[in-house]
Amino acid sequence: MKKIVSFLTILLLLIECPVFSQPCENNVFKPTPRYFKTAYYPYIKRNVYENNKTRFIIAKEGDTYAKIAMEINVSEYELREFNDVTDFKLEPCEGEAVYLHYKQKKSKVQFHIVKDGESVRGISQRYAIKLKTLYKNNIKKGIMLHLLRPGDRICITCK
Numbered sequence: 001m002k003k004i005v006s007f008l009t010i011l012l013l014l015i016e017c018p019v020f021s022q023p024c025e026n027n028v029f030k031p032t033p034r035y036f037k038t039a040y041y042p043y044i045k046r047n048v049y050e051n052n053k054t055r056f057i058i059a060k061e062g063d064t065y066a067k068i069a070m071e072i073n074v075s076e077y078e079l080r081e082f083n084d085v086t087d088f089k090l091e092p093c094e095g096e097a098v099y100l101h102y103k104q105k106k107s108k109v110q111f112h113i114v115k116d117g118e119s120v121r122g123i124s125q126r127y128a129i130k131l132k133t134l135y136k137n138n139i140k141k142g143i144m145l146h147l148l149r150p151g152d153r154i155c156i157t158c159k
Contacts, residue, residue, distance in 0.1 A: 024093030027117055029125035031058065031097050041100060043072045048100070052107050052128035055100045059092035068092070072100055084121050084131035096125075103128045107157045116150040127156050 036049035046057050057068070069079040080086070082099045092098050107127045114123070124131040137155045138145050145154065 024096065027119035027122045028093050028096045029122050030093070030095040031056070033058065041072070044100075046071075049097075051097070052104050054103050054128040056097045056128070057100065059094055059096045059098050061094045063094075063098070064091045065098075068098055074100075084124060099125070099128065103130045105130060105133045109156045110158055111153050112156050114148050114150055114152045114154060118148075118150075120145045120148065123154070123156075129156060 031049065031051070033047065033049060036051055039048045039050040039055045041048040041055050044057065048055050048057055050056070059068070065079050065083075065085065066076045069076040072079070079098070079100075080088070082102055083092075084103075103124070107129050109127055112123055112127070120134065121131055124134045134154075134156070135145055137158055141155050141158060143152075143154055148154070
């Protein structure tokens with residue numbers, strides 16, 4: 001019963017949380033390629049990088065999730081799921097990391113200090129950790145991610 005309540009709480013927060021409808025600004029993760037090791041990915045001709053054992057590309061102007069999904073031979077729905085994008089009106093921003101498979105449940109990073117303009121999804125993309133896992137880790141610690149303010153310390157992979 002406790003797991004069902006926890007799951008429903010996370011689901012409700014994911015659906016109602018306003019961070020998904022924010023436009024592209026500093027609320028998305030725009031990686032600098034030189035800080036990430038390159039990785040092999042058989043279906044795509046672009047540069048592929050790796051963050052927390054998760055492969056990603058950097059979106060170019062005009063990219064859509066449908067276009068990228070076709071390039072890597074997955075469905076658009078799957079690609080959006082890999083990147084925690086539930087709103088089908090949203091497309092990747094130029095320079096944004098687009099993960100090519102599921103993100104991880106853990107990271108080497110324990111905590112993150114929220115900066116002005118950051119979104120929960122942007123933070124999950126930065127550390128290549130599933131958004132659902134980020135919510136779950138923080139609910140356990142009593143931190144409500146939908147109430148974040150700059151300077152707040154959130155759990156990425158706490159023990």
